[in-house]
Amino acid sequence: MADSERFSAPGCWAACTNFWRTRKGILLFAEIVLCLVILICFSTSTSAYSFLSVIEMIFAAVLFIFYMCDLHTKIPFINWPWTDFLRSLIAAILYLITSIVVLVEGGNSSKIVAGVLGLIATFLFGYDAYFTFPLRQQRHTAAPTDPTDGSV
Template sequence: MVDSERLSAPGCWRAGTSFSRSTKKGIFLFAEIVLCLVILICIAALSAAYSSLSVIEMIIAAVLFVFFMCDLHSKMSFISWPWTDFLRALMEAILYPITSTVVLVEGKGNSKIAARVGGIFATSLYGCDAYLTFPRKQQRHTAAPTDPTDGP
């Protein structure tokens, strides 16, 4: 039997707000989505050529937000979700300063400064996310027993 409250819009809204407030991953992903939107607005005011990074990352962060919120990542074990999330955050921590520097150099107008500051914030946010995601994968390792179980 399907639970109608879980599939309803208020239930989904409640699950999303609960996830974005209660877990570190939810807070980071929600902040990444909002920051990508702000950077997209600033960069799109200058040139649409460099806005694809923000659009792609905002979509990826929104998809991961839904996956983690609905606990779908535990049902699909063929993907290593901690490593996927770590590599995504690491790539964005590398790509955002490059893109925002190019926008600062080539851009004209006042929004180029805002795009550069947003790029610095995004680099810090994604770097923090990558740093906090990587140890989570490493903590799951357990040492093998070294003592023989048969006796002397």
Template sequence: MVRILCLVILICFSASTPGYSSLSVVEMILAAIFFVVYMCDLHTKIPFINWPWSDFFRTLIAAILYLITSIVVLVERGNHSKIVAGVLGLIATCLFGYDAYVTFPFRQPRHTAAPTDPADGPV
């Protein structure tokens, strides 16, 4: 969902002001990299990078940068594609903020050990 929204924002930014489109391009590339890392199970093979914290900071920084860029674009009051890109950027800010909330590493449940009591009761 967020990748599709980034693509639409990229198209709107490119139609209005090409200088703002780099944010969407970089975020789409980073999202594709994280997708490949998790789908190929590389996060277990590359242990020196803390992948949950990296994903959290990627989404948090994307939310902040989309918020700043969207506010700047909406304040400039350009053509319709700028306004649409600004509004979609605010929606992307909300989605990235929610994604940062969901991927926050301390919020993730920890695995607990299974009980070691015998199944048929105490001896």
């Protein structure tokens, strides 16, 4: 049993690390890092807006792990494209609203930096929502026009 675990580990590791090179993997990793930086900026100035960064960072990390370990194929009762699309769309809208409120309020420099980074997060999450829009990803094939039985 130990031998089978040892031999399956490189394949599992390769499957997990291959996700890092995809566009979706890079987007999710960038979202996690950006949410962490925004969280640090909000924590130094005020804790009023840090909840959004914490929640979005957790959601992005969970989806990153699910996609990286290929768990989304093992849980078929959740519609993953729509879940990911709604997560990123809602995050983009909430970051836009929060950033506008923070920038209008003003304050110290870390709060303004967090507001500007929130606008960057809005564009990043918006691009992720556009990229993962499920109806955009569906491919339609043309219906056959010739009869299949061969009679003319």
